[in-house]
Amino acid sequence: MPIQLAIHGAGGRMGKRLVALGSQDPELQVVGAIDNPANPMCGQDAGLVAGVGELGVPLSGTWPAECQTAIDFSVPAACMVALAHCTQHKIPLVVATTGLTDEQMSQVSAAAQVIPICWAPNMSLAVNLTMRLAQQAATALKTVPQGADVEIIERHHRYKEDSPSGTALKFGEIIAEAMGLDKHVHGREGLCGPRTRSEIGYHAVRTGDDPGQHTIIFGMLGETIELRVGASSRDSYAQGALAAAKFLVGKPIGMYNMFDVLGLD
Numbered sequence: 001m002p003i004q005l006a007i008h009g010a011g012g013r014m015g016k017r018l019v020a021l022g023s024q025d026p027e028l029q030v031v032g033a034i035d036n037p038a039n040p041m042c043g044q045d046a047g048l049v050a051g052v053g054e055l056g057v058p059l060s061g062t063w064p065a066e067c068q069t070a071i072d073f074s075v076p077a078a079c080m081v082a083l084a085h086c087t088q089h090k091i092p093l094v095v096a097t098t099g100l101t102d103e104q105m106s107q108v109s110a111a112a113q114v115i116p117i118c119w120a121p122n123m124s125l126a127v128n129l130t131m132r133l134a135q136q137a138a139t140a141l142k143t144v145p146q147g148a149d150v151e152i153i154e155r156h157h158r159y160k161e162d163s164p165s166g167t168a169l170k171f172g173e174i175i176a177e178a179m180g181l182d183k184h185v186h187g188r189e190g191l192c193g194p195r196t197r198s199e200i201g202y203h204a205v206r207t208g209d210d211p212g213q214h215t216i217i218f219g220m221l222g223e224t225i226e227l228r229v230g231a232s233s234r235d236s237y238a239q240g241a242l243a244a245a246k247f248l249v250g251k252p253i254g255m256y257n258m259f260d261v262l263g264l265d
């Protein structure tokens, strides 16, 4: 029997790709496509909204009566509502929404005491593998005699609401831990003086319809390493999220991430 899946934020850029790819996956059955009740597309068939033909599931402001796993790609406030619903009904949840506050992240952690949760700012295999490479580089460069400066450049579409990306922040967290860095600097302007050795710099570029690129620079005196990972469509994120939703079914209560799903630990 296919696993019954609900998609929260189903009318959005990511939600539509999840509906499209989820409905083509024989291991899954899309039983719920939830979106903002104020979205004028609510009531229309979710498959038609996603451009893959009729599914028999409407885009709706409410959750289906039953589902076995769920994925959230929405906005922070709505993500908290999905979290409450899944906690109440004991539904495993993939949390992919970025830009959550510390308080909202605490709510995600609290929910992981009740249901299995997979939280990751990026669901793509290539990005998660690059995080491991960045961690390896950072560990190796920690003691380079004249220091290695870390700067993270991310590029996304003009509609993106949070900056820097959740992925850039995660790269920064991993590298800061590996190198013992403690300062996070967001852009530079004016007479800010020479760069300190303890900082990581973040730069957010917003243009056109870019589905997402991250470049991690390790700059030394005499040579530079750049790790770059880029998406050519949103499907890498959607495929990762669908894999995570399947992974959570039958798992013990707790907090998981994409390293667990992809076997990168």
Ligand SMILES: NC(=O)C1=CN([C@@H]2O[C@H](COP(=O)(O)OP(=O)(O)OC[C@H]3O[C@@H](n4cnc5c(N)ncnc54)[C@H](OP(=O)(O)O)[C@@H]3O)[C@@H](O)[C@H]2O)C=CC1
Pocket: 008, 009, 010, 011, 012, 013, 014, 015, 034, 035, 036, 037, 038, 039, 040, 073, 074, 075, 078, 081, 095, 096, 097, 098, 099, 120, 121, 122, 123, 124, 162, 237
């Ligand atoms: N972890 C990962 O791999 C990735 C994470 N993301 C993150 O996912 C999130 C969504 O991205 P994207 O799809 O581009 O954004 P969109 O704005 O295209 O989609 C968000 C959707 O959520 C809907 N929504 C708003 N309020 C509610 C509500 N109360 N209940 C249910 N749905 C609601 C929106 O509806 P409406 O527009 O009508 O308000 C919209 O359809 C972002 O935080 C982004 O950073 C994106 C890609 C990859």
Ligand SMILES: O=C(O)C1=N[C@H](C(=O)O)C[C@H](O)C1
Pocket: 098, 121, 122, 156, 157, 160, 164, 165, 166, 167, 168, 211, 212, 213
């Ligand atoms: O909003 C997006 O598009 C993306 N958001 C995520 C993030 O903030 O890291 C992941 C991906 O980069 C696409």
